[in-house]
Amino acid sequence: MIDRPDHWLAPPDLKAASVAQREIAEAAETVDRFGTVATIAGVDTSMKWRDSRGPIHAAAAPIAWPGMVVLPAASISTIPPIPYVPGYLGFREAPAIVAAVERLERRPDLLVVDGQGRPHPRRCGSAVHVGVLLDIPSIGCAKTILCGQVEGELGPNVGDRAPLVDRGERVGYALRTRPKTAPVYIGSGHRVSLDSAVDWILNLTEGRRLPLPIRLAHDAANDARRDYESARAD
């Protein structure tokens, strides 16, 4: 596997985290670079209400490609290194997500992350962070914006898109994946170009707002939380 410097996983403070994020962003590639895609995994986390210091439950939910046959998911429950801080989500959830992905029977060829990719203040959204740590191609698919603004008007039809621009740079797209529904925000994570990231998401959506792998990962993460909370009669 690749080098995973300690400060990429658990930096001592937010200042150091910012420096680490610039390193990670620099290590990320924004061109397509993958061979045969046999499995695609969605990743997501779940946690208890208002318990930012409690355990987080991460899940990786793979599907076969092509065909989108659902494969067995993997999950893990751990205490995150830091609480949630806007702009630093990767440090909070990436370690758990990495562990969940490594529990899969097969190493995925593509990851779909519930969160931002390049549309991040330091171009290091959770999708970039996870993709670089695992050195697996990744795409960020977020439900709301962290930074930047949508340029122009977003059309009403599935597949319509409008650039997401931050400080003069096109970092992603607002993408309509379902009619009369709020768009999702797509960004490159690692080793996937922005245009193909959008294509992948549209091919994984099936008339729903979110791509199938993310829906499966969301469910699997919630299952892990339910199991964790019931397996202890506190």
Next chain:
DNA sequence: GCGACAG
């Protein structure tokens, strides 16, 4: 200083 702020 003020407002904004993925999951």
Next chain:
DNA sequence: ATCTTGTCGC
């Protein structure tokens, strides 16, 4: 992210 029920629309 999280708590929570019904209700409206395709």
